Amino acid sequence: MSDNNVNENTETMADALKSVTTVKIGDTVKADVLAVEDKQLIVGIEGTGVEGVVPIKELSTQPIDDIHDVAKVGDKLDLVVLSTVGKDKENGQFLLSKRRLxxxxxxxxxxxxxxxxxxxxxxxxxxxxxxxxxxxxxxxxxxxxxxxxxxxxxxxxxxxxxxxxxxxxxxxxxxxxxxxxxxxxEASKAEARKEIFAKIQPGDTVEGKVARLTNFGAFVDLGGVDGLVHVSEISFDHVDKPSDVLKVGQEIKVKVLNVDPDRNRISLSIKATLPQPWDDIEEKAPAGSVLTGTVKRLTTFGAFVEVFPGVEGLVHISQISHEHVATPADVLKEGQEVQVKVLSVDPDAHRLALSIKALQERPAGSEEESHEGGNSSRDNSDRGDRRRSSRPRRGNDRHQSTSIPAEYQQDDSGFSLGDILGDALKDVAKGNDDQDDNK
The missing domain is CATH 2.40.50.140 (Nucleic acid-binding proteins)
Structure with missing residues (x-):
């Protein structure tokens, strides 16, 4: 071999060595897919003459079920060098990643x-x-x-x-x-809140969707803003838990009770959209009809009995039994189911006068006043009031009027003083008349 050929070969090898790029960890390189295996790719790093592997988990940021779906022999990939594989660098084993890139x-x-x-x-x-x-x-x-x-x-x-x-x-x-x-x-609701609070008013009836339920009520989505239906505003029937009668996602109609933009609160009612309990009460509970009800409240002057959801009537103490009753709690208890007879109905005042004893057989030999309790006692007391007003006022009249217990005078049940006091008020009036006649 001539010296010239030796020099040319030496120069060719030197040029080739110069063209080989050294691979360092962290470099971004281009590589050709040489083989596709089940869990990795074998690639050749361009310009280096070395090979590397790309595990399937380093191929993509998305989960891969089949490696053949994302790579095939001959593909060119941009990769980043993560590390060397083993100590045999001459074989060019590098760990590379497409996912990291x-x-x-x-x-x-x-x-x-x-x-x-x-x-x-x-x-x-x-x-x-x-x-x-x-x-x-x-x-x-x-x-x-x-x-x-x-x-x-x-x-x-x-x-x-x-x-x-x-x-x-x-x-x-x-x-x-x-x-x-x-x-x-929050940003979405803030924008929706501005629009809703600008147009919604107390008294409006709107549609919404139950967003979530709590022990104290239901939150209703009105289109980006939640309003609260308190448990007491769900139904005229007693509701223990809102989840007993409502479901998340349920579409309902509600009435707006109150709007408070400063506190971002809207109070709603479902029962306000329902037929009112006292509607057609004269047809549902005419005078003389017999109904089954539940004792809701006991007072010193009688018992309030719920005969329809949201409709309570008063059984005056004088109408509980033919026997003397000291206090209603002696013979009745809250939650007790009783039968009552309707004595009178006042739809405008939302008042029912009821009687339990009217459905009981009068004991043989018992003596009762010719008058009845409830509204009749009211009439008697009114007549007594008129008789007293027609006479000159005397000193003991003032004493008699102030002897009525204060809690009766302040009662907020919706029933008149005559309804509440019943026979007792008649006795006061009768006593005044007797004193006047003796003088």
Missing amino acids: EAQKVWKEIQAKYEAGETITAPVTSVVKGGLVVNAGVRGFVPASMVEDHFVEDLSQYKGKELEFKIIEIEPSENRLILSHRAIV
């Missing part, structure tokens, strides 16, 4: 959106202790307190859902991304 781009995009105040949309991939994990191209975390604007007991309902998030904190070097869906909900 994609993640770097995602972090830059998320950083840009964070600085611009923009939001991102991503699916919830799993529920962990303390919150939700989302796939935003990189792993994001949503603390439980940032999921909604109210406490959520079961977070599993969000798995698989795609939600909009506000970026709260971002730190790519630590793979830290904190997101909030609550901020999105």
Whole structure:
């Protein structure tokens, strides 16, 4: 071999060695797919003459079921060098990743959106202790307190859902991304709240959807703003728990009771949209009819009995029994079911005069006043009042009027003084007349 050929070969080998790029950890390289295996790719790094492997988990930020769906022999890939595989560098075994390279781009995009105040949309991939994990191209975390604007007991309902998030904190070097869906909900409701509070008025009847239930009532979504139906406003019937009669997602009609923009509160009522209890009461409970009711309240002067949901009537103490009754609590108890006879009906005043003893057989030999309690005692007392008013006032008249217990004078039951005192008021009037006749 001539010296010239030797020199040319030497120069060719030197040029080839110069063209080989040294591979360092952290470099971004191009590589050709040489082989596709079940769990990894074998690639040749361009310009180096060495090979590397790409595990399936390092191929994409998205889950991969079949590696053949994302790569085939001959594909060219942009990869980042993670580390060496073993100690045999001459064989060029390097660990590379396509996923990490994609993640770097995602972090830059998320950083840009964070600085611009923009939001991102991503699916919830799993529920962990303390919150939700989302796939935003990189792993994001949503603390439980940032999921909604109210406490959520079961977070599993969000798995698989795609939600909009506000970026709260971002730190790519630590793979830290904190997101909030609550901020999105609050912003949306704030805008809807302005519109709703601008047009809704007390007395309006609107439609809504039950958003959530508590022990004290139901929150109803009116289109971005929740109003509260207190448990007492759900029905004229007694309701122990709202969940007994309502379901989340149920569409209902409600009446607006009160609007308080300063406190962002709207009070609603379901029962106000229902037929009123006292409607057609003269047909449902005509005088002389017999009804079955429940003792709701006991007072010193009688018992209030509910005969229809939201309709209570008074059984005066004189109408409880043919026998003498010292106090209603001696013979009745709250919650007791009783049969009553309707003595009189006053629809305008929402008053029913009832009697229990009218349905009982009068004991043989018993002596009773010719008058009855309830409204008749009211009539007698009214006549007694008229008789006293026609005579000159005497000193003992003032004494008699002030002898009526204060709690009777202040009663707010809706029944008159004559209804409440019954026979006792007649006795006062009769006593006054007897004193006047003896003088």
